[in-house]
Amino acid sequence: MADLSIREATARDAGTILGFITELAIYEKAEHEVLATEEDICNSLFGENSSAHGLICSLDGEAVGFAIYFFNYSTWLGKPGLYLEDLYVRPEQRGGGTGTEILKHLAGIAVARGCGRFEWSVLDWNEPAIKFYESLGAKPQDEWIVYRLTGKALTDLAAGSVS
Amino acid sequence: MADLSIREATARDAGTILGFITELAIYEKAEHEVLATEEDICNSLFGENSSAHGLICSLDGEAVGFAIYFFNYSTWLGKPGLYLEDLYVRPEQRGGGTGTEILKHLAGIAVARGCGRFEWSVLDWNEPAIKFYESLGAKPQDEWIVYRLTGKALTDLAAGSVS
Numbered sequence: 001m002a003d004l005s006i007r008e009a010t011a012r013d014a015g016t017i018l019g020f021i022t023e024l025a026i027y028e029k030a031e032h033e034v035l036a037t038e039e040d041i042c043n044s045l046f047g048e049n050s051s052a053h054g055l056i057c058s059l060d061g062e063a064v065g066f067a068i069y070f071f072n073y074s075t076w077l078g079k080p081g082l083y084l085e086d087l088y089v090r091p092e093q094r095g096g097g098t099g100t101e102i103l104k105h106l107a108g109i110a111v112a113r114g115c116g117r118f119e120w121s122v123l124d125w126n127e128p129a130i131k132f133y134e135s136l137g138a139k140p141q142d143e144w145i146v147y148r149l150t151g152k153a154l155t156d157l158a159a160g161s162v163s
Numbered sequence: 164m165a166d167l168s169i170r171e172a173t174a175r176d177a178g179t180i181l182g183f184i185t186e187l188a189i190y191e192k193a194e195h196e197v198l199a200t201e202e203d204i205c206n207s208l209f210g211e212n213s214s215a216h217g218l219i220c221s222l223d224g225e226a227v228g229f230a231i232y233f234f235n236y237s238t239w240l241g242k243p244g245l246y247l248e249d250l251y252v253r254p255e256q257r258g259g260g261t262g263t264e265i266l267k268h269l270a271g272i273a274v275a276r277g278c279g280r281f282e283w284s285v286l287d288w289n290e291p292a293i294k295f296y297e298s299l300g301a302k303p304q305d306e307w308i309v310y311r312l313t314g315k316a317l318t319d320l321a322a323g324s325v326s
Contacts, residue, residue: 018241021238021239021241024238025239030239033239034239035239035240035241036238036239036240036241036242037241040240040241040242041241043241044236044241044242044243049243049276050243051214051233051234051235051236051243052234052235052236052243068236068238070214070233070234070235070236071214071215071233072214072215072233072235072246072248073207073214073215073231073233073248075184075187075199075231075248075249076184076188076193076196076197076198076199077198077199077203078181078184078198078199078200078203078204078206078207079199079203079207080207080213080214080215083235085235085236085238086238103320104320104321104323107312107317107318107320107321108321110317110321111317111318111321113212116313117311117312117313117317118311118312118313118317118320119309119310119311119312120309120310121307121308121309121310122307122308122310123306123307123308124306124307124308125306130308130310133310136312136316136320137312137315137316137317137319137320138310138311138312138316139310139311139312139313140308140309140310140311141308141309141310141311142308143286143287143288144284144285144286144287144309145284145285145286145287145293145303145304145305146282146283146284146303146304146307146309147282147283147284147285147293147296147297147301147302147303147304148280148281148282148301148302148303148304149270149280149281149282149299149300149301149302150279150280150281150302152300153299153300153301154270154273154274154280154281154300155270155274156300157266157267157270157281157299157300158267158270158271158273158274160267
């Protein structure tokens with residue numbers, strides 16, 4: 001394998017990250033859903049109240065992929081978990097183990113931080129990915145459904161809150 | 164409604180929170196899965212590196228429920244989201260809208276923090292809860308499956324990481 005390096009992203013990577021987010025969205029035919037600006041990335045990943053983190057993966061010194069992760073929580077364990085929100089490797093770099101190296105790096109962060117688990121989500125029709133994740137020993141939490149409140153439904157619920 | 168108040172938990176609530184976690188586990192017949200100690204709760208919710216938050220809900224001055232939440236991330240929006248990990252209200256206080264008030268309070272935190280969304284998970288057989296969440300305008304993200312790596316599978320993956 002060529003010279004692969006993985007490091008924590010910093011505010012100077014915001015433009016690179018937005019570029020990768022846009023490439024990922026084009027790949028997923030979801031470009032119209034990308035509303036993030038470089039300023040949003042700066043504030044949300046590197047600002048005072050940021051709660052998510054980025055990784056930049058470089059091959060021979062050139063950035064070829066990124067990951068966004070944050071810490072979630074296991075109530076039964078009373079410990080954090082690590083959740084991988086997004087992982088993207090440029091198409092021309094795929095198949096060489098780059099994605100696996102990013103997963104290994106994240107597993108290392110999870111263990112170092114004392115996390116009880118490492119989680120991510122997959123679309124239920126993505127059988128090659130599912131097969132790969134199961135080969136790593138990951139187990140599907142398929143009895144759980146995430147519910148999402150957004151837009152007006154969210155602000156309406158908030159408006160009725162007691163203080 | 165009696166005098167209901169909801170506030171951020173502090174380290175002094177760790178024992179109360181562990182008591183509620185244990186009650187919740189007994190209710191879910193999962194008591195054997197609770198490995199958290201009061202020290203774990205202190206470190207993971209109130210320690211230097213904590214990334215999750217607690218709410219305490221009191222009725223006429225007595226703690227009757229709690230919630231644990233953290234901030235997740237929307238890559239398309241470049242914004243945090245709020246994720247409700249656990250919500251528990253003592254059985255004798257249910258049906259009076261206490262749970263709904265906690266959801267409203269969390270929606271208020273999400274809006275104040277600039278979150279693009281508010282999410283939580285439900286077991287796929289819990290039809291009364293699903294009906295209630297849909298009445299609030301929440302949408303199921305049911306094409307996604309969470310994969311979880313834990314225990315030896317997690318440490319094995321971490322052991323192979325590049326630096």
